[in-house]
Amino acid sequence: MAIIPQLSLFSWNEIEELGDLERLRLVLENMPDEAFMKKLEKERGKGRDEYPVRAMWNALLAGIVFQHESDAKLLRELSRNGQLRAMCGFHGKAPTPWAFSRFLKKILAHQADVEALFDELVKQAEKALPGFGKHLAMDSKAISSFAQRKNKKEKPDGRRDTDADYGKKVYRGTREDGTAWEKLITWFGYKLHLVVDAVYELPVAFSVTKASVPDVKEAHRLLEQMEERQSEWLAKAETLSADRGYDDTKLIEKCWDRYGIKPVIDIRNSWKDGESTRQLKENATYNYKGNVYCHCPETGTVREMACGGFEKDRNTLKKLCPAKQYGITCAGQAACPIASGIRIPLSEDRRIFTPIDRASYKWGRIYAKRTAVERVNSRLEVSFGFESHTIRGMKKMKVRCGLALCVMLAMAIGRVKEKQGDHLRSLVKAA
Numbered sequence: 001m002a003i004i005p006q007l008s009l010f011s012w013n014e015i016e017e018l019g020d021l022e023r024l025r026l027v028l029e030n031m032p033d034e035a036f037m038k039k040l041e042k043e044r045g046k047g048r049d050e051y052p053v054r055a056m057w058n059a060l061l062a063g064i065v066f067q068h069e070s071d072a073k074l075l076r077e078l079s080r081n082g083q084l085r086a087m088c089g090f091h092g093k094a095p096t097p098w099a100f101s102r103f104l105k106k107i108l109a110h111q112a113d114v115e116a117l118f119d120e121l122v123k124q125a126e127k128a129l130p131g132f133g134k135h136l137a138m139d140s141k142a143i144s145s146f147a148q149r150k151n152k153k154e155k156p157d158g159r160r161d162t163d164a165d166y167g168k169k170v171y172r173g174t175r176e177d178g179t180a181w182e183k184l185i186t187w188f189g190y191k192l193h194l195v196v197d198a199v200y201e202l203p204v205a206f207s208v209t210k211a212s213v214p215d216v217k218e219a220h221r222l223l224e225q226m227e228e229r230q231s232e233w234l235a236k237a238e239t240l241s242a243d244r245g246y247d248d249t250k251l252i253e254k255c256w257d258r259y260g261i262k263p264v265i266d267i268r269n270s271w272k273d274g275e276s277t278r279q280l281k282e283n284a285t286y287n288y289k290g291n292v293y294c295h296c297p298e299t300g301t302v303r304e305m306a307c308g309g310f311e312k313d314r315n316t317l318k319k320l321c322p323a324k325q326y327g328i329t330c331a332g333q334a335a336c337p338i339a340s341g342i343r344i345p346l347s348e349d350r351r352i353f354t355p356i357d358r359a360s361y362k363w364g365r366i367y368a369k370r371t372a373v374e375r376v377n378s379r380l381e382v383s384f385g386f387e388s389h390t391i392r393g394m395k396k397m398k399v400r401c402g403l404a405l406c407v408m409l410a411m412a413i414g415r416v417k418e419k420q421g422d423h424l425r426s427l428v429k430a431a
């Protein structure tokens with residue numbers, strides 16, 4: 001039977017190939033903001049409507065799509081670009097800096113509405129993209145404040161940032177010659193904590209904290225936030241991958257025991273110096289990475305045992321005899337007490353032994369998908385204006401991050417809908 005390759009519904013490269021006006025059109029047509037607009041229009045009442053609420057909102061979204069680092073640059077673009085003004089809904093001149101500043105202050109008071117927009121877009125993405133949310137990845141992103149340092153004066157005045165603090169990230173590795181290297185990054189500002197779909201590279205949940213908040217601590221809170229706001233959707237998730245910054249026994253236990261999500265989290269070596277293996281049972285040992293070894297009772301030869309999968313009903317990992325699995329000749333196979341294999345309860349060590357065996361190819365394959373969250377972070381940096389911005393204060397940072405992620409989802413959903421329509425039209429023509 002001929003195998004027909006599945007058509008890809010969405011790839012972010014398709015978005016990057018579009019022009020700015022085309023991307024803005026996707027956002028404006030697919031942003032589920034009607035209820036929010038009516039709410040803002042009701043708040044405005046019968047006041048002056050020289051710059052309509054919807055036009056101001058569209059201009060705000062345009063600033064994100066066009067990657068303007070400041071409101072002043074956006075307003076200059078609106079002044080000289082008549083096509084952009086018309087697309088946003090202005091029937092005349094561009095708004096004044098004072099009018100736009102007032103509108104932004106009003107949006108800051110509606111952080112909950114921005115988060116509701118994000119949640120609705122996530123639901124739409126789930127409907128539009130098969131398997132969306134099945135494999136998740138988690139990481140944090142450092143975002144510097146426009147203010148360069150902490151000010152001695154704590155009273156906010158719009159120029160200093162009294163919410164931000166200092167954060168640091170340490171990266172370690174080993175060179176080809178075996179020597180260790182370490183890189184320390186420090187910044188003054190905030191952290192954006194993200195959970196993304198590891199296949200489609202789209203955001204699923206987020207939070208913004210001060211830079212000093214540990215990733216692990218916020219990971220617990222972010223999962224609880226998802227449980228509260230997206231409980232039905234969270235139940236569909238199968239795996240959660242993260243780097244060793246999230247290596248925490250309680251987080252691993254919470255993922256599997258509470259949510260039924262298999263954690264695929266890299267592990268740090270927290271064993272004492274010189275301790276390479278520990279006794280497991282009979283003639284079996286294991287290391288901190290979850291590799292299990294059998295020791296031949298006759299010759300003392302050490303071999304790594306084969307992975308036999310996970311038994312959910314028993315909550316155990318199976319390890320199989322390498323001689324039987326790989327056809328290796330073992331002098332002590334007949335006398336070996338574990339020749340028939342062993343079962344390892346996860347309770348033996350919850351950090352090391354996880355539902356997906358750390359020593360298996362499957363673990364490595366799923367962990368490789370973790371880079372999806374790094375690519376989302378990179379797009380926020382380059383394509384959504386966080387590389388160079390003028391944001392100060394927690395309220396502004398939360399709303400700005402929320403809007404950027406909403407724009408990212410709206411673009412993707414719009415592109416998927418258009419591609420589905422094209423496929424349907426092709427089928428109709430063929431018929």
